[in-house]
Amino acid sequence: MKNRFIASALLAIPATIFMTVASASGIDAEAAKKLAKRSDCLTCHSVDKNKVGPAYKKVAAKYKGQADAEAKLIKFITAGAKVKLEDGTEMTHAIINSKDNGEIKNLAGWILSQ
Numbered sequence: 001m002k003n004r005f006i007a008s009a010l011l012a013i014p015a016t017i018f019m020t021v022a023s024a025s026g027i028d029a030e031a032a033k034k035l036a037k038r039s040d041c042l043t044c045h046s047v048d049k050n051k052v053g054p055a056y057k058k059v060a061a062k063y064k065g066q067a068d069a070e071a072k073l074i075k076f077i078t079a080g081a082k083v084k085l086e087d088g089t090e091m092t093h094a095i096i097n098s099k100d101n102g103e104i105k106n107l108a109g110w111i112l113s114q
């Protein structure tokens with residue numbers, strides 16, 4: 001009984017550290033992924049592979065160290081920016097399926113943290 005208590009106490013330590021780190025960045029990855037799915041972003045994007053659109057890791061690398069990165073991304077995914085595909089076709093980029101600023105900010109933050 002006592003050993004079991006110690007074992008579960010030990011298991012709880014990394015979980016607590018993990019939760020602290022996750023909340024320190026303030027990003028809810030699950031909510032971000034859900035919103036991306038709901039908005040059909042994942043037909044053209046994935047976290048680590050280039051599809052029709054660049055991998056989110058690549059986007060994060062491009063914006064690394066830029067203070068206004070989050071604001072730029074929010075604008076990009078809410079304004080329907082004109083983009084050019086590799087074959088030269090122009091299209092209007094998809095717009096996020098949400099009017100909730102907090103939710104949109106969370107998604108932008110998640111993309112930048114990849």
Ligand code: HEC
Nearest residue numbers: 039040041044052053054059073076077083084094095096
């Ligand atoms: C039809 C395909 C398609 C869909 C759907 C799509 N994207 Fe994109 N996305 C692209 C392409 C292509 C680019 C590259 C544009 C460029 O480099 O000019 C891009 C670029 C981006 C970028 C990088 C912008 C930058 O400044 O470098 C972000 C962030 C992004 N998309 C997020 C999203 C989100 C969030 C969604 C869902 C609302 C989404 N995309 C849906 C094709 C798509």
